[in-house]
Structures are given as C-alpha cells and as structure tokens.
Amino acid sequence: MTDTATDLRTTRFVVARRKGGDDPDELRYDTFDVAVGPHTTILDSLVAIRRELDPTLSFRHSCFHASCGTCGMRVNGREGLACVTPVPAGAEVTVEPLANIPIVSDLVVDMQAFYDEFDEAGRPLVRASESIAAAETAEGIDELGRFEDCIECGICLSACPVAGSDPRYVGPAALAAAWRLIDEPRGADPGPVLRLMDDEQAAWRCHLAWECSEACPSGVDPAAAIMRLRGAAAAARARRLFSFGGNR
C-alpha cells in the first residue's frame, strides 16, 4: 500500500533522547516535523527522521512485521511495536523508550536483565499442546513445531505499574514463561520453577492491573498466566501443609 502525495499530512514527532553521559534521571525531547500518510507507521517515521533529519537518533528494529519484538516503545504513553503502530491522528505524537528498563541510547533499552529472568523461568520455546495434529507437513518433515507466542519484546514489563515501582519484581513475561513450563513440562521437572516463582517478588507481587495482557502485541495474556501460576503455587503449598512436611 503506497500513500500518494495528496494523502500526506505533517505530524510533529516529540522523541525522547538520552545518550551516554547525559543525566540518567532526565530524558531530553527533540521535535521533528515529518510528512506522514494514512499507512505510515511509527517505525517508518523514525527511519525517515534518522535518514533525513538526525542520523544520531538511536532505535532498534529488525523484521518490520511484529515477529522479532525489537522495536517496542511507547507512543503517546502507550506501549506498542513501532513497526505495526500507525502514526496516530493529531498534530503531535510523543515517542519514548520502554519504561522500567534501563536506556542504552535514545529509544534503545538494555534487555539483558529481562532475558535473564527468562532463563530462570526455563525459557520454554515450544508450545506442543497447541500443535494442530491434522496439519499437513511437507515431504521430509515429520511434525510441525508450534512456537511460543511471546516475542520477548519487553512491552509487558513497561506497561506494568508494579514494575514501575519495584525493580526487584520478576515481571510478567518471565512469570508467563514459567507458567508455560509448569502447564506443559514436556518431561522437565516443573517443581524447581514453581518454587522459584512462588515468591513475594514473583507471582505474588502482581497486583492485577492487567496492563501487561492489554499491551501484549502477541496475545500471550501474561496476567492470566500469573494468576494460574498463583493457583498452582497455592495448591502446592496446601499439599505440603497437609502432607505434614512431605515433598509435595
């Protein structure tokens, strides 16, 4: 889909900036006037700004179709993937990095701690229980894989108000991953992960704002996973209580 010259309007982009050496507690905002059409995305606009107005603007992207999860950011205060977020109507749009994650440069955040939490959760990558058994496979392929929906974009962590006040919180994505492992262990022992996540800074820190599930661009529904994780943790505690110190 191509926008014609007559479809174009000028939108003022207010873009958060911070470089190494800047005050870590302050974001600076630069403004850029960009001609956009009805199909222009935020990522299209940022690419244009970097190419034509400010080559020092930093942002991360890769696939351009919501698969890689690298271009998560906040647009007018709401999280989304820049590659599939259309430029909103209105004369001005504010673009900021994801919240609750350290900034590396401008709109680029440091995802390392976020990924580390996944490792503790067992990092499930395959969702075998939702594979379609009747699906036809190509010659030479025995079985189709069904991958996890989570694209590890960090948007859920940014949207979570509790993560905004408590940096020790494990966060929605890792908790959802832990639930997937417990729900579908595929031969693994889910006990250690359940015990790890049955903690005041893990499953029990969530205060049910549900913003993670609303913001998730991939339909993971981390909040529901956290609630089911709590149910499993409570059931395990009850079993331990009534087994008088047994293992389960």
Added chain:
Amino acid sequence: MAGTTVEPRRPENAPAQRRGVVGWFDPRGRRLGGLAFIVNRLSGLGLVLYLYMHLMILSLLVQGPGAWDTFVDIALSPPVLVFDVVLLAGMLIHGLNGIRVGLVGMGLVVSRQRALFIAAFVIAAFVTFVGALRIFGGEG
C-alpha cells in the same frame, strides 16, 4: 516523507522512565484493568482516611453530649451527606472489587476478570444510587 528539525523542548508532564508509586495513580493510557487497579487503591486510601476520621469523631463523646449533638447537626447537613454517599460508593467498589481480586488472584475465574469488574461496578453504582436516595430523601 521528512520535514525540518525544530526547536528542542520538553512536553509537559512527560512520564519518568520508572514512574514509581506515583505512576500507580496515573490514568493516562490505562485500560479497564488498569483503571480498576487505580480505583481500588484510591478507594482503599479513602477508607483508611475515613477510619481515622471516624475514630477522631468518636472521641467527641468524651467531651459530653453538647459536643456530640453539635457534630450530629453538622453531619446531617447536605454537604456532609454528599460525603456519606461518596463513602458508600467507596466501600462498595472496594469491597466488591476486592472479591474479584481475591478470586482471580487465586487462579479462579481468571478469564472472567473483566466481566467481574464490570459487574462489581454496576452493582456498586446501583446500590450507591439507591443509598443516595435514602440518605437525601429519608424514604428511598
């Protein structure tokens, strides 16, 4: 595609990178679950404030019947009765939403959390309306 660079500036009320507890009460960009989260905290804080006010008012009893009767006259004035209606609404929304939070937070009826909040809000609004009629009309 692109135009000109203009003067750098900072938009008003730009959220900080980690918003802290203040961010709990920021309604911008929130959806239903987030608004329920805010309402529950505001109503909870309001009820705690009311509890201390209630204890302070009860302490008037030690000053004798005159002090208490004066307070009752004030309490029955329309502006204070509005406060009673707000108190009733706060108790209802906090209590009913608390049941929702308790159920969902234990892994029960998780998929119905949105419907539960809407139901809690509708019930709270209806009972508050009936309560307001009784508070101001005396007869309901």
